[in-house]
Amino acid sequence: MSHPSHLPPIHDIPLNDRKNTMIPTCRKAIVPLLRASTLMVSMLSGYYHRAFAGTCTGAAGTYLCSDPANSTMDTEQTIDIASPLTVTTAAGFGIDTSTNGGDALDFRAVGGLTITDTNLSTITGSYSGILANNSSSEVLSITINGTVTGGVHGIFARNYGSDLNISTADVTGGTHGIVAFNSGSDVDISTADVTGGLHGIVALNTGSGSLSITSSGTVEGAALYGIKANNAGTDLNISAKNVYGGVAGVYADNSGSGALSISTSGTVMGGIMGIYAINYGTDLSISAANVTGGYDGLAAINITGDSLTVTTSGTVTGIGGAGIYAINLGGPTTITVGSSSLVQGDGAGIYSYSGYGQAITITVDGMVRNLSGSPSDDAILAAGGPITVTLNSGSITTGVVALGNYNDTINLAGTLNGSVEMEAGDDTFFLADGGTLTGTADGGAGTDTLAFDNVGTVDGSRYLNFENLEIFGGNSTLVGTWDLSGGTATIHRGSLSVNGSLFTSLLIVGKNGLLGGNGNIFSDVKAYGIVSPGNSIGTLTVNGSVDFMPGSIFNVELAANERSDLLKVGGAVSIDHGKITASLERALYPDGTRWNILAADDGIHGRFSSISSNFTSYTIALEPVYTGGSLSLVVDRTPYSSFGASPNQAAVGSALDQILPSAQGSMTDLLLAMDFAMDPAKLSATLNGLNPEIYTSFAPSGLSIAGTFNRMATLRQQEFYWTPVTVDDDQKQLWSVWGRAIGSRLDQDEENWISGYTVDTGGTVFGMDRTFGAMVRAGLMLGYSSSDLSWDKLKESGSITGKHIKLYSSARFEDFSLDGGLGYTNLDNSVARFIDTPVFSSRAVGDFDSNVVDATLSGTYNYSFGNLLLVPTASINYLYLDQDGFTEQGVDDFGFHIQSKVTDTLSGLLGLRLSGLFDGGAGWHFHPTAGLDLVHWFKNDAMELNANFVDYQVNNFRVTGADPVDNAMLVSLGMSADYNKSLTLFLNYESSFADGTTTQMLSGGIVWCF
Known part of the structure; x- marks a missing residue:
């Protein structure tokens, strides 16, 4: 996507003294004369001894401003002393020079200047509401809890001392709401609502300390910037609620030695940028709720610093560019889209770049999309890195996720209504449990790895240019053709069912893994875990060799109709102390019932060390029979008759042995219980219970009775x-x-x-x-x-x-x-x-x-x-x-x-x-x-x-x-x-x-x- 190389020109405020540079020379001569004429007229007319509205009086650096505003009578209150100055207000104080011109309050001091209003005063100036200048050491402090309004500036503060502190309620300026220049140390601005025709707040710190701006209300700069902050000291911190600007809601430029931090909790809007931050210091971090920009919603550029962190909790929109535009040339980048957040842009929802070797981590818990809503347009673009994109469970991303040429990783546990494009580099695409990919995933050039965790059925036609396959849990089933030529497939945990065709150089079944399916595997197989052909009953074909390693298990399912799972191997089978586990359907099996479970064209070498089953029986045993390249399981029955405790019980058991192949109905149920649910004691008890030997007592009893009467x-x-x-x-x-x-x-x-x-x-x-x-x-x-x-x-x-x-x-x-x-x-x-x-x-x-x-x-x-x-x-x-x-x-x-x-x-x-x-x-x-x-x-x-x-x-x-x-x-x-x-x-x-x-x-x- 294209991106503007620079922002529009910014109307900076001159750094020298405003009155010395912006007031014409003729006005400088006329002003003292006007003040003297006014004083003489007042004395002659008898008004000199009246209480004038909006006046500041005092001596020795301490002044009190009192009396209510009177727009007809109020004139600029100027105090200019070569020493520290402290000004406070009395209850009911107000001043309004909008009629007579000039500033409302013009205070200049040397060695410290403090202006404090705790009386909800209303201060209105034709030019500036408050102009404050501290020419030497110590603090310039302005605390106003009333309302300040200026035709040009609401508050204009210039400090050459140490700290500059401004704390206000509502401030309005025709051009600027608050202008703060500091050449000392720290700058701290805390406001509620601020409005300016060009800027809401303009702050420039060329001193040695930090610049901090906190706004709890709404800041608006109609033509340019809601908040414009330039810092050459240490840290630059901005915390705001609602900010609006014709060009940018928040513009922050930190050329100092510290970090740049921006946090907004409400709505930030700008004609070009919602938030624009450029940092030459250390870390750059932005935490934002709702942000909208005519081009980028949020632009963060870290030039020579360390980490870049962007966190969103609301809706971030870039109408013409990106929702988030993040560039970091100095360190790692972390972008987090919160669970309730939506990030969207016309070019992409997120665009991020960092230098090679500098990690980019993008985590999405909410939603990211292209404004078009099309799955074929870009949702996330990132280059440099290595890059890790994690789309967590519950997240929805619509569009293409395209990454650069480094060793990148995408973890998908949410929904991606789009595709994945990963270019050169040894990349990894991990589709996790619950993840949904509606498009395709292309690993690009390099040796790329595809990883699955309980993804269900996946089609090979949607996964391109991957060389390795790794399974990390759950159940995954491959259908279609999977070309992983030159790579390796590894089942670390969980099961992989191959129901299509899998081409790879080697398939490894880890000790916690299971391989199954009815498809074809064109490679060798080395099994440390479980090999279980079929999905239920089926045949798994391996065109290479199969090695059963120590601890491996060959698991087969056996059905009543002599159907069974079959592992069909085109090469040789090598067995090194593996074992067989058989799952036998609950049915009646005559002695000698046989199932063919393994066939190897090049023979079977070695023997399984043991066999176990899913049942406990004292009448049925499964015996392995090896014949050339074939392995069968054969039923070896212990006759029911052997559990008879007497010859007659044995005779009943012998009858049941004969009946077994043709048993039906309730007899089948009984024999099933005898085969699968009875121990020797119960088997003997069953034969005893069925035994009809009592009928042998009647003949000798009858003979005895007849003999008695004889x-x-x-x-x-x-x-x-x-x-x-x-x-x-x-x-x-x-x-x-x-x-x-x-x-x-x-x-x-x-x-x-x-x-x-x-x-x-x-x-x-x-x-x-x-x-x-x-x-x-x-x-x-x-x-x-x-x-x-x-x-x-x-x-x-x-x-x-x-x-x-x-x-x-x-x-x-x-x-x-x-x-x-x-x-x-x-x-x-x-x-x-x-x-x-x-x-x-x-x-x-x-x-x-x-x-x-x-x-x-x-x-x-x-x-x-x-x-x-x-x-x-x-x-x-x-x-x-x-x-x-x-x-x-x-x-x-x-x-x-x-x-x-x-x-x-x-x-x-x-x-x-x-x-x-x-x-x-x-x-x-x-x-x-x-x-x-x-x-x-x-x-x-x-x-x-x-x-x-x-x-x-x-x-x-x-x-x-x-x-x-x-x-x-x-x-x-x-x-x-x-x-x-x-x-x-x-x-x-x-x-x-x-x-x-x-x-x-x-x-x-x-x-x-x-």
Whole structure:
């Protein structure tokens, strides 16, 4: 952009004494004569002794100005002494010489001049309101809290002493509001409102001290400058609120040895410049709110000084040039646009230049733009440097940011509605989290670096002439073509997904970085961090080599359909103690499921040291399998059956192993939980909860119940030995009717992890038999039973209802007898099985029938010893059970179908029974009995059931019941009493003892013979 080389000519006030140079010579002669004539007229007319308005009187350097203003009578009050002078005002003082001409107050002193008004006086002069001149040492001090007005100057102060201090309220001058010349030391001007036709305030300090101007109101110089300050001393400080000037609102020229500081809090406006500051001293700093200039809003030039600092908090506008024009030839430049600030210009929002090696720092928290609002026009122009432009979060910059030929940096965290142009030099463009670039970024010549931090998706067509890429955090995705030929891409932190094509000489994945994507990388890759192909499931192609360094991680995602991430390498893969992390989708995986995750054309050298996954499982493990230039992950399952604490639990687990490939519905949910949510204890508990082994208890229980009723027939047959077959030749008492009540308990101990159980049975038996000839008696027995089953460690309960029928007969041949029987039992079985697992609990119901056929044959021989009878016994017993198949109800997928079962037993018995006969008198006879039998089972197979889950009929498994007994010992005691051999009462107790099994039975009944 072009810029004016100089400002328009400035109308300087002559530095010599105004009255000695600007008043004509004839006026110098006439003025004393006029004053004398006035005095004489006054004396002659009698007015001399009246109180004149607006007069200053005193002596010996101390004067008091009193009386109110009178524009008709007031004349210039002049005090000119060759010594220090102090002037104060009385209350009500005022002066107005606008009619009679001249200054209102003209004070001259040598050695110090002090003018103090604390009475809100009104001072009006035709030429100057106050003219003050201190010709020698000490301070020139003017303090006015009233109003000062002059036709030319409001206040004109010239000091040759030490300090010049001016403190005023409102000051107005036709040409200048306040003019202050100082050849002493410090100048301090403090005002409220100041107005001048040319300048508001003109201050020139040629002394040895500082120049300070403070305005709390409005300062206006209509034609030229609101504030014009020239300093040749030390520091120049300007602090103002509102300033207006025809050329510039504030013009500051510091040629002194100190700093130049300008601070404005209101509105500053100038026809050419809002603020113009040029500094030859040390630091130049400007802090401004609202500034408007016809060309530049704010121009700051630091020629030979140190730092240049510009800070804005409002709207800064350069209508024809730049909003901020900052040149520093002596040191670093710092420009800060506040969060509530807008900087705009026709040529550029900001233009800055510094010498090479002098840093420029531009920070934007608010808005910067070209007045056109076009993204193709300049927003920020900067040259020299190095330059750092930071567009912070929340900022909005509209236009082009163009930098020079040094090693420059742009940090974009806000919004840039435009482009970036960086010329020669090793530049850096950093697009940060939340930053937005709507145009392009051109790195220009040199070795340039592009840096991203969580920028989302970026297109390579918008980033030109960059050689290096650096990732500093978050997630960044490259699409399109990225040509970084000759440079390096480095992922320091965060993730980089390459979904396009990336050309670079080397891509480095730092230890805190991640590389992913579905694109192509045309370079070698050296990984210290994570390489994770794909965006979800995908293939990342590297046309060079890949080196996995110590600490690196190869991360892959595995899907249920055997799809997986794949790293496809055109060169070789080298592995140096890296590890694999696998993310496995939650699904069911049969043993041997395989995913190909790495393929290298030139082979794989080395091995990953370990593999970890996103899941904890005691049934699934992932094993790496290296085959030439390929690496696969393969599922190595631990069977569910291995978690069974018993053979039956293992059998259930084996069925689940078979079901797994075809599982669906609730079964899938259960198996998923077993694979991904259960430890070994929970897996075992699940198998135990599903285990249907309780059904193996029903067959042996049914056989036992049938055997119990078979025993009732045996007891009836034993009673025949005490009942005469015939009484006399008339065949009396041929028939007998009998009945028994039965109670029994079977206890099966737990063994081999198979739960023990108890069967409690109660029932009744009714029979009728008769004699046939002298040797044979035969009969029929009917019975009913009800049994309850319970298991030692389970909540299950079962019941068996039995209906029994049996034919029995006995034949006697002297002391030898032969007994036989044939029976049938129908059993109605029901069970409530509680399925209790770590995942769910439910209740299954089963109902099924069993049928038992039994046959018994026994022989005895009687040895009589008086009233005692010793009877050796031998018998054989066969039981056949046919159990129906059935399907559990109430548990859907987890119910079982139990297949039908046929089983039989064959046992033999050898025993000895001792009986006695005792006469009780009155027709009663008592028969105590004791017996001891040994039973051996020739055939008694373990109860085995085939089962399957209801929806998986082909996946059968077998559960086995408790081991059957081979031998048992039966102990029996009995007592019967008959009356006249026609009525018999009896009571029997039996107990059977076997390994793990105990049976007890108590029965009692009655026989009536007729």
